[in-house]
Amino acid sequence: MRPPVRRSLEDDPSSGIDVRRVRAVLSMGGVPWQDLDDAMQQVRLKLLEQSSAETINNSAAWTAVVASRVAVDWHRRRRRHEQLRQRLVALRAPAVADTLPDPDRDLAMVVAGELDELPADQRQLLVLRFYVDLTVPQIADVLGIASGTVKSRLHAAVGRMRARLSAKGVV
Structure with missing residues (x-):
C-alpha cells in the first residue's frame, strides 16, 4: 500500500x-x-x-x-531514544529496590513519591539528569531545546524538589 x-x-x-x-x-x-x-x-x-x-x-x-x-x-x-528508554526501564527494575538497605529504600521511596508529584516537564529533566546521568548538552539535544533553557528549567526543578524534600524532613 x-x-x-x-x-x-x-x-x-x-x-x-x-x-x-x-x-x-x-x-x-x-x-x-x-x-x-x-x-x-x-x-x-x-x-x-x-x-x-x-x-x-x-x-x-x-x-x-x-x-x-x-x-x-x-x-x-x-x-x-531507544537507549534512553532501556536505561529508564532498567532504573525501574524492582530487583534494584530490593537490594537496597532499609534506610536507603525508604529514602528512595520518598524521593520517588515526591518526584511523581512534580510537573511532567520538571520530572523529565530530573530523571534525565540524575537517573539517566545525561549532561546538560545531551539533555538539550534529546529534548531539542537550548542548553540555557535546560539549565534554567533544571535549576527550578531542583529547587522545587529540594523544597518538597525539606518539607518532608529528608534534606
Whole structure:
C-alpha cells in the first residue's frame, strides 16, 4: 500500500526540489511513511540554511545528499531514544529496590513519591539528569531545546524538589 501523499507538497514549484525524489530517498533510507512529512520539512530547512552559504552546482544531487543525511539522523535519534528508554526501564527494575538497605529504600521511596508529584516537564529533566546521568548538552539535544533553557528549567526543578524534600524532613 502506497502511503498518502499531500498534493500541496508535490505541486509546489516554488520550492525548486523534486518532492517525489526526496520522499523516495527518505523512504529508502528507512524513514517510516508517517514521518515523511516531518523529514521533508527537515530537508527543506537544511536546504534553506545551506543555500545562502554555498554555491551548489547540481541541486538535485545535493538535495538527495541532504535527504539521505536526514534519514541517517532519524535513525540516530531513534537509536538514542531507544537507549534512553532501556536505561529508564532498567532504573525501574524492582530487583534494584530490593537490594537496597532499609534506610536507603525508604529514602528512595520518598524521593520517588515526591518526584511523581512534580510537573511532567520538571520530572523529565530530573530523571534525565540524575537517573539517566545525561549532561546538560545531551539533555538539550534529546529534548531539542537550548542548553540555557535546560539549565534554567533544571535549576527550578531542583529547587522545587529540594523544597518538597525539606518539607518532608529528608534534606
